[in-house]
Amino acid sequence: MNERLHSLLERYKELGGLIQDPELVKNQNKYRDLMREYSQLSDIAAAQEEIEGLSGQARDAKALIAEEKDPEMRELAREELRDLETRIKDAEDRLKFLLIPRDPLDEKNIIMEIRAGTGGDEAALFAADLFRMYSRFAETKGWKFEIMSSNETELGGLKEIVFSISGGNVYENLRYESGVHRVQRVPATEASGRIHTSAVTVAVLPEADETEVNIRQEDLRIDVMRAGGPGGQCVNTTDSAVRITHLPSGITVHCQDEKSQIKNKAKAMRILRARVYEIEAAKAHSERAEARKNQVGSGDRSERIRTYNFPQNRLTDHRINLTLYKLDLIMQGDAEELFDALKLSSQPQFA
Numbered sequence: 001m002n003e004r005l006h007s008l009l010e011r012y013k014e015l016g017g018l019i020q021d022p023e024l025v026k027n028q029n030k031y032r033d034l035m036r037e038y039s040q041l042s043d044i045a046a047a048q049e050e051i052e053g054l055s056g057q058a059r060d061a062k063a064l065i066a067e068e069k070d071p072e073m074r075e076l077a078r079e080e081l082r083d084l085e086t087r088i089k090d091a092e093d094r095l096k097f098l099l100i101p102r103d104p105l106d107e108k109n110i111i112m113e114i115r116a117g118t119g120g121d122e123a124a125l126f127a128a129d130l131f132r133m134y135s136r137f138a139e140t141k142g143w144k145f146e147i148m149s150s151n152e153t154e155l156g157g158l159k160e161i162v163f164s165i166s167g168g169n170v171y172e173n174l175r176y177e178s179g180v181h182r183v184q185r186v187p188a189t190e191a192s193g194r195i196h197t198s199a200v201t202v203a204v205l206p207e208a209d210e211t212e213v214n215i216r217q218e219d220l221r222i223d224v225m226r227a228g229g230p231g232g233q234c235v236n237t238t239d240s241a242v243r244i245t246h247l248p249s250g251i252t253v254h255c256q257d258e259k260s261q262i263k264n265k266a267k268a269m270r271i272l273r274a275r276v277y278e279i280e281a282a283k284a285h286s287e288r289a290e291a292r293k294n295q296v297g298s299g300d301r302s303e304r305i306r307t308y309n310f311p312q313n314r315l316t317d318h319r320i321n322l323t324l325y326k327l328d329l330i331m332q333g334d335a336e337e338l339f340d341a342l343k344l345s346s347q348p349q350f351a
Contacts, residue, residue, distance in 0.1 A: 004099060009048065012041040040102070047095040051088060058084045096344065105281070106172035108206040111148070111274040115160040117180065119198020124157025126183045126308075127200045129331060131161050134174070136333025143167030148267040149255045162271055164207060171206045176319075176342040178204045179303045185310035195311060199304075207270065208277035215269075215276060221245040224261060244268045251275050320345040 015038040018024065024031050061081040068074045114130055116123035138145045144166050151159040165174070181200045186193055223243045241256035242264040253271045255264040307316045308327060315330055315338070316323045322341050324330065330338060 005044070005048065005095075008041055008044055008099070012038070012045050015041065044095065044098045047091055047098055051091045051095065054084055054088045054091065058088065097340065100343065103172070105175070105206045106169055108171040109164060109166035110170050110174060111162065111164050111205045111207050111271055112174070112177070113160065113162045113203040113205070114158065115201045116158065117199035117201050119183075119196065121153060121155050121157060122183075122185075122187045122196055123198035123200055124153045124159055125155065125187075126181075126198060127158040127161065128156065130181060130200055130202065131158060131163070133331050133333055133335065134165070134177075135163075137335050137339075138165050138167070140333055140336075141167060141173070143170060147257060148271060149253075149257055164270070166207075171204070172343065173339050174204050175206075176204075176305075176339075176346070177202050179305035181306050181308065182304055183308045183310070185308075205274035205278045206281070208273045213273050213277045213280060215246065215273060219247050221247060222265070240264055242268050244272055246272055246276060249276060249279060317342065 015034055019031070019034055019038055024034070058081060061077045061084060064077040065074050065081065068077060112134065114127050116127045119126070135145055145163055146166075147161065147163045149160075149162040151161070153159060179202060181202060182197060183200070184195055184197050187196050190196065221244070223245075224239045225241045225243070226239055240259055240261045241254070242261060243252060243254045244265070245252045251272060253268045253275070255268040255271070258264045258267065305317065305319055307314075307318070308331075309316070310327060312325070313327045314323060314325050315327045317338065320341060322338070324338065326334070
């Protein structure tokens with residue numbers, strides 16, 4: 001890690017000189033790329049500078065403890081040293097995250113799909129709970145989210161929901177959420193108080209630009225129909241619902257939430273593009289995917305990744321053997337600790 005840190009700090013100094021060149025501004029694409037790299041490395045440089053400054057203060061405190069004759073002054077120095085050691089550890093942990101090699105997909109926005117699995121109404125209710133958790137976490141990060149397609153139950157649950165999240169490093173933070181999420185709790189409709197187990201599947205797809213995936217118009221079958229709601233109730237009376245089938249892959253996407261056929265088609269194409277992109281990216285990066293699988297699992301939707309035990313207020317991520325007794329807070333969107341642990345564990349040098 002020290003060699004990598006030294007190399008990055010040298011590159012930071014080099015970039016500091018390059019971006020001062022007035023000729024560089026004439027090449028806007030190169031200037032933008034260098035500024036993005038400089039901004040990322042500036043966080044690493046700032047964290048390292050903070051660690052060095054705090055370490056110097058810690059050395060002074062240790063010297064004072066060794067030399068000071070006054071017991072009260074020595075105790076004050078010890079308290080200061082404990083505080084400094086905590087701050088140094090926090091800064092070192094932050095630096096570890098910053099040193100994780102960047103994946104080109106990390107900065108992408110995502111399309112997330114949540115579907116109720118085994119467990120009937122209880123699974124649908126938990127699917128709605130998971131959607132709220134992700135949306136609240138997105139709010140804490142200043143991200144934007146947009147519902148693209150949803151299928152509600154009469155009890156307020158979700159058979160499925162598809163939504164997009166956009167913002168800084170969204171995929172980096174949520175990429176490991178793909179898989180089976182198992183919930184253990186007493187359903188509100190359970191009179192005897194028995195704990196039920198149900199499951200929900202989650203898929204996280206990096207959103208692709210039109211230039212990144214080639215979908216030919218002749219490979220699409222587009223059907224329009226009237227939108228339907230829970231229990232057969234009509235959402236509207238026009239043929240606004242859209243179903244798009246990608247013939248080469250067999251992928252089908254259905255959108256009906258908007259009253260406009262054009263808007264539903266646009267959303268369906270975004271979802272389709274992300275699903276096709278996922279397939280192509282998996283083929284092109286199979287070696288990288290295998291390396292990730294060895295750390296936190298493949299992210300395959302058939303793989304059980306996590307258990308939410310409500311009676312014990314416990315969340316367990318089975319891939320990294322992490323257990324947190326703060327499920328109530330996590331379901332309110334306080335999930336940074338969980339997602340940070342997954343990011344860190346995905347890196348061999350920090351696992």
